Amino acid sequence: MKISLIQTNPQQDRARNLETARKLMEQAFASDAPDLVVLPEYFELLGTTVQEKMELAQPHGGDAYRMAQDFAREHKVHVHAGTIMEKVEGENRIYNTSFVFDRAGNEVAAYRKIHMFDITSPDGQAYKESATIKPGEDIVTYDVDGMTVGCAICYDIRFAELFLELEKRGCQMIVLPAAFTLQTGKDHWEVLARARAIETQTYFVACGTTGQTVSEGVVRATYGHSLVCDPWGHVVARASDGPRWVTARVDPAQLSRVRNLIPVREHRRLACG
Numbered sequence: 001m002k003i004s005l006i007q008t009n010p011q012q013d014r015a016r017n018l019e020t021a022r023k024l025m026e027q028a029f030a031s032d033a034p035d036l037v038v039l040p041e042y043f044e045l046l047g048t049t050v051q052e053k054m055e056l057a058q059p060h061g062g063d064a065y066r067m068a069q070d071f072a073r074e075h076k077v078h079v080h081a082g083t084i085m086e087k088v089e090g091e092n093r094i095y096n097t098s099f100v101f102d103r104a105g106n107e108v109a110a111y112r113k114i115h116m117f118d119i120t121s122p123d124g125q126a127y128k129e130s131a132t133i134k135p136g137e138d139i140v141t142y143d144v145d146g147m148t149v150g151c152a153i154c155y156d157i158r159f160a161e162l163f164l165e166l167e168k169r170g171c172q173m174i175v176l177p178a179a180f181t182l183q184t185g186k187d188h189w190e191v192l193a194r195a196r197a198i199e200t201q202t203y204f205v206a207c208g209t210t211g212q213t214v215s216e217g218v219v220r221a222t223y224g225h226s227l228v229c230d231p232w233g234h235v236v237a238r239a240s241d242g243p244r245w246v247t248a249r250v251d252p253a254q255l256s257r258v259r260n261l262i263p264v265r266e267h268r269r270l271a272c273g
Contacts, residue, residue: 001145001250003036004028005226007239009211010046014056017044018067020243028245029075036144038207039068039082040226041096041154041177047213047220053132057085057094065099073105078144082177082207083113083153093134098151098177100142108143111151112136115159121183125220129155139165147172147250150202154178157192157206160199167200167265172255174200178208185223190235197229201259203250204229210242231258 006024010017021043028034044064045056058064068081079101086095100109114137116130139162140151150166150173157176166174174196180189189206197204210224226239228248237248259265 001036001147002032002034002247003038003205003228003250004032004034004245004247005038005205005207005228005237005239006040006043006245007208007210007224007226008040008043008243009213009222010040010043010209011213012045012047012052012215014045014063017046018064022067022071024243024245025071028247029077032247034077034247036078036080036149037071038080038175038205039177040207040209041083041179042085042209043082043177044084046179046209046222047215049215050132053085054092054094057087059087059089062087068099069101069105069107072101072103076103078102080149080175080177086112088134091134093130093132095136096129096133096153097136098153098175100151109140109151111140111153112138113153113156114162115155117155121181123183125181125183125218127181139169141166141169141171144173147252150174152176154180157196160196163196163200167202171200171202172252173203173205173250175205176207178206180208180223182221182223185225189223189225190227193227194229194233194235197231198233199264201231201255201262201264203231203255205248210239231255 072079086097096113098111150171207226209222228237239246
């Protein structure tokens with residue numbers, strides 16, 4: 001199986017962001033014919049104010065949803081559509097949702113981010129995701145050509161219990177779209193991705209946004225460096241800086257080798273999830 005990660009630098013113009021993402025998706029497909037295409041968190045829109053985010057969020061089936069769905073159907077490829085701002089009628093917050101489409105363009109999964117990024121980063125910038133995002137509650141998996149894939153988003157990466165539960169549910173691969181800050185990313189991104197791969201003995205696919213956005217005069221930078229870790233924790237593919245794509249191969253034999261070599265599932269004594 002081949003997986004292509006699409007790394008973008010989304011701004012406040014949804015139409016342009018979708019056009020850029022689609023162009024990179026086309027390039028990746030023409031070059032590598034992947035089985036699964038993964039987009040980053042907020043690939044449709046980034047850098048908006050709280051009020052703008054609420055106003056620009058679209059109900060289920062909006063522009064970003066249709067772009068990803070159309071691409072899946074037209075190219076007969078699975079698409080894990082990063083995250084999309086999902087408007088919820090009657091709510092004063094929205095969902096940050098990963099939608100997944102199969103080769104026919106059918107929606108096969110919708111995962112709503114569970115853990116909210118409410119922190120002050122090392123450079124003093126405050127983030128309060130819970131002000132606009134309603135946390136999801138469901139743990140979600142889906143199937144890609146016989147492989148069970150688990151869903152997570154960005155800040156979720158710091159909560160090992162989620163990933164142990166995904167492994168418990170039979171996941172062989174976990175996909176995590178992100179918009180990791182530059183400040184935390186340079187120190188924690190790869191370390192956490194490798195740790196999640198090692199402890200779950202899965203392929204770990206982490207697809208991030210890259211570059212800067214400016215909102216109300218404040219510059220915010222995301223880390224990028226989208227990567228894929230194998231079940232042994234090796235980084236087997238990594239994107240450099242800037243908008244681009246990178247493709248990795250997933251080998252089921254490597255999963256079996258690692259899990260037979262160190263059978264942690266059989267050895268686990270403490271309950272998780």
